[in-house]
Amino acid sequence: MANHENKTLTFRIRRYGTGGKAHEHYWQEYKVEAMKGQSVLDCLNEIRFKQDGSLTFRRSCRSGICGSCAMTINGVSRLACETQVMTLGTETVTVEPLKGFRPIKDLAVDIDPIPEKLLAVKPYLITKTPPPSDQERLQSQAERSRLDGLYECILCGCCTASCPSFWADEKYLGPFAFLKAYRFIADSRDEGEREHFEALDDKHGLWRCHTIFNCVEACPKSLNPTKAIAALKRELVKNRIG
Numbered sequence: 185m186a187n188h189e190n191k192t193l194t195f196r197i198r199r200y201g202t203g204g205k206a207h208e209h210y211w212q213e214y215k216v217e218a219m220k221g222q223s224v225l226d227c228l229n230e231i232r233f234k235q236d237g238s239l240t241f242r243r244s245c246r247s248g249i250c251g252s253c254a255m256t257i258n259g260v261s262r263l264a265c266e267t268q269v270m271t272l273g274t275e276t277v278t279v280e281p282l283k284g285f286r287p288i289k290d291l292a293v294d295i296d297p298i299p300e301k302l303l304a305v306k307p308y309l310i311t312k313t314p315p316p317s318d319q320e321r322l323q324s325q326a327e328r329s330r331l332d333g334l335y336e337c338i339l340c341g342c343c344t345a346s347c348p349s350f351w352a353d354e355k356y357l358g359p360f361a362f363l364k365a366y367r368f369i370a371d372s373r374d375e376g377e378r379e380h381f382e383a384l385d386d387k388h389g390l391w392r393c394h395t396i397f398n399c400v401e402a403c404p405k406s407l408n409p410t411k412a413i414a415a416l417k418r419e420l421v422k423n424r425i426g
C-alpha cells in the first residue's frame with residue numbers, strides 16, 4: 185500500500201544476452217513501489233523475485249563489503265547495495281553494467297580482468313631478509329598508519345570502470361591495481377619494490393594515468409587511487425635518477 189514515504193519509480197535497465205536478443209543490448213523498464221531506506225539492490229531483487237526472474241546481476245553481502253554489486257546507476261559507477269534509491273532524486277533510475285568490462289548477461293560483466301590486474305602488481309609482502317627468530321616482523325604505529333587509505337579496497341572495480349584510460353586500453357592496469365601496489369610498496373616490512381614496480385612501469389601502467397580523478401569520485405570506500413598513483417610516479421622517477 186502506498187504511503188507518503190513510498191514512490192513509484194521506473195527502473196530502466198540495460199539488458200544483454202537474454203531472450204531472443206542473445207548478442208544485443210536493449211532497454212527494459214520495470215515499475216517498483218520503492219520505500220525510503222531501500223537500496224537499488226533491494227529494488228533489483230524485487231524485480232527479479234516478483235516480476236522477471238530472468239534479470240541477472242551479481243550480489244552477495246548486501247553490506248558494501250564484497251564488491252560484487254558494482255554497476256552503473258544513473259551514469260555513475262556505484263555499489264547497488266550502498267545506494268539508497270530515494271537519494272538519487274530521480275523518478276527514473278537507469279541501471280547499466282560497469283563500463284569497459286565485457287558483458288556476460290544483463291548487469292553481470294566478466295570480472296576476470298580484476299584478479300588479472302591485481303596479480304600483475306604482486307599484491308603480497310615480498311621479503312628478502314629472514315624474519316627475527318623470536319618474533320614477527322613488527323611495525324611501529326607510525327609505519328602501520330601509512331597503510332590507512334591503502335588497504336581497505338574491496339576490489340569492486342568502480343574506479344577502473346570510471347577511468348577513461350581504461351576505456352581506451354583494456355590492458356591498462358588501472359586505479360585499484362595501483363592502489364594495491366602502493367599498499368605493499370609503502371609497507372615498512374616489504375623489500376620487493378622492484379618486483380611490484382615491474383608491471384607499473386609499462387605502456388599499460390602508471391604513465392597512462394592522466395590524473396582525471398574519476399577514480400576518486402567513484403570509489404564507494406572514499407579511497408584515493410590518484411594520490412597513490414602520484415606517490416608511485418614520484419618513487420619511480422626518484423629511483424631512475426638515484
Ligand code: SF4
Pocket residue numbers: 343346347348349350358359392393394395396397398399400409410413
Ligand atoms: S586519475 Fe588516473 S587512474 Fe584515476 S580515473 Fe583518472 S586516469 Fe584513471
Ligand code: SF4
Pocket residue numbers: 336337338339340341342343344359360363402403404405406407409
Ligand atoms: S579503489 Fe575503491 S573503487 Fe576501486 S576497486 Fe577499490 S574500493 Fe572499489
Ligand code: FES
Pocket residue numbers: 242243244245246247248249250251252253254263264265266
Ligand atoms: S552486495 Fe556486496 S558490496 Fe554490494
